[in-house]
Amino acid sequence: MDSKMVSLHINDIPVTVPAGTTVLEAARSAGFNIPSLCFLKGINEIGACRICVVEVKGARSLVASCVYPVSEGMEVYTNTERVRKSRRLTLELILSNHRMDCLTCARNSHCELRQLASDMNIDAVRYANDDLPPQIEDSALHLVRDNSKCVLCRRCVAVCRKTQEVGVIGPNDRGFATHIGCAFDRDLNEVDCVSCGQCIVACPTGALQERDDTGKVLAALADPKKHVVVGPAPSIRVTLGECFGMPVGSNVEGKMVSALRRLGFDKVFDVDTAADFTIMEEGTEFLHRLENGGELPLITSCSPGWIRYMEQHAPDMLPYVSSCKSPQQMFGSLVKTYYAEKAGIDPEDIFVVSVMPCTAKKYEVKREEQRLPNGCMPVDISLTTRELGRMITQAGLLFDHLPDGQFDEMLGVSTGAATIFGASGGVMEAALRTVVEKLTGAGMAPLEYHEVRGMEGVKEASYELPGRTVRVCAASGLHNVKRVLDGVRSGKLHFDFIEFMACPGGCINGGGQPIQHADVRNFTDLKGLRAAALYAQDADMPYRRSHENPIVQTVYQDFLGEPGGHKAHDLLHCTYIKQQKYRTDS
Amino acid sequence: MPNCKSVVPYRGTPEQEERLQQVIAQHKGQPGATMPVLQAAQEIFGYLPEEVQIMVAEGLEIPLSEVYGVASFYAQFTLNPKGKYQISVCLGTACYVKGAASLLSAVEQKLGIVPGAITPDGKFSLDSCRCVGACGLAPVMMINNDVYGRLTPDQVGPILDNYK
Incomplete structure (x- = not known):
């Protein structure tokens, strides 16, 4: 880090900042916001959109402050x-090529482009193009692209290529023909x-959004023949509040449970409970491999993004990946077997x-190898945090007025170990809490493993246990995952146990989480604040090791x-497969 | 450039592929390797089919989308081979003023392809060009070395029918 300081004037106000700071950042430190569009700190720094231009005395032309040191x-x-x-002209020209169906757009009230137009007081679009038809590409199960709303900022491209x-x-x-797409414009x-x-x-903008499955959930809730069960993932309780304007890092578990109940779900269970089962299974698998000379490192399988990456880009890792289903799939599997049996409900009538x-x-919910022996798919619909937020708003639930609710107990008691699954390193720490105690004996093992916490892309640690050293690694963001894989393959890195999460920082920063504008993302530690809320909850939990969970003990017994x-194995494990990277046959 | 995979089946030979691999090996790891490798690939294969672009992407260890982005950006690269008969409609200033755009769309309609593409039977490929130096004959269309001048859209069909 360059410690040299630089003094300059911004709007005649003296500012001193470290050398290498951009004008945009320096201005912000002096209390001036410079509007930007294509700039995503550390991800997309290309100075392409020209919204952030400023005047620099002596410079030949206006400069892009997001990249100008x-x-x-x-x-x-x-x-x-x-x-x-x-700035206004630039924005007007961008708008001339943007389909403005703002009233019915998914990003309606939280669109950065609309915000910019409002901030710059654009009251009419001089070059409006009313003839832009939608350009919907909805081949994927998880997202819908509409290039008629794309402003070619390349933020999506940068995150896909770099992060x-x-x-x-x-x-x-x-x-004029430039557009964002796949190679050969394949779907x-x-x-x-x-x-x-x-x-x-x-x-x-609204050019990219998740496939909206809320209609299917509402239909199931309205169907008297369906017994509709819901379970939120560990990270949802610390991000859902953002959908309702709450500060980043607010834990809204109780309100979330009440909201789910008021939406009409027959049972409100917790995927955290399933995460405890994941630790029991994955921990057992790790101990088995460790003690029987099995394939090491054991690599976690919780992140379906990582799994799909591995199947397409790193199939040589298949023998190392845990056969455990993800917590989501374990959750659905337990609901449609254990809960169905206990409650006396035909699993076919349960909608998870x-x-x-x-x-x-x-x-992941559509993957065939996840199917249960009873013929059911474990989970029927997987909603993102954003979709749940929309359902709550549409149902007229005033989120901040909701009382704190309690999960239904049968699959609704969990541990601090499960809570931290939502942050990178959390699965590893949760596993260590159980595995190390198994190896050292009750009461002998530490509870917290701070070495694997934090938002760095790659975290390594080793622990001296009776008779052996266990070397672990937690990496998040596929760019970092790839670095670790390269090291493991070349023999430079040696680990016994690796946690991989596809998204940088883990689930708290997942692709289904509430969307924060670039000016929040650029200047707030979004990942850190969300993760801190999970670790805070963990610290207050009565049970903090997965094997202490009384539900876990009952269900196994x-x-x-x-x-x-x-x-x-029949219910909670599956087999991952090699998948084609390129499809040239069609 | 048509945003599609070539309709003509890939017919690369092991010799051609071997030559491409040599070029890739020479450039691998260097910054800006994509352009020279694609230029060489087009020289070797005559065009840049998906199969060849995948070899380049795998060889240079870069995403296929990046290779395709470069290939589709530059007019010099073509995703399709040239047909037995190469049609070129001039869209230079003189031809354009004289109605070359409607000439081009007449060809497009007759053959069912857009500029940059080839008919599935490999007979016709279509391109637009900028000025063939026969402005006095505008609008002009060339088929291989045959020049057709002062054309109207209704003449396109009968002319193409002469090419078997």
């Missing part, structure tokens, strides 16, 4: 007539998209809805048998 003695003006005129290193989309053709379901949905949360931080979960046993 400060220099000593610089005099910057962020709000001159020249600057305002330029995720998957790179299935890019700018095709040129000039998204024909390419190696991992369904992570990071492009959706990066998009400033999960609420996930994730768009890849929409794809009464129903599943041993962790890793025959019945558990």
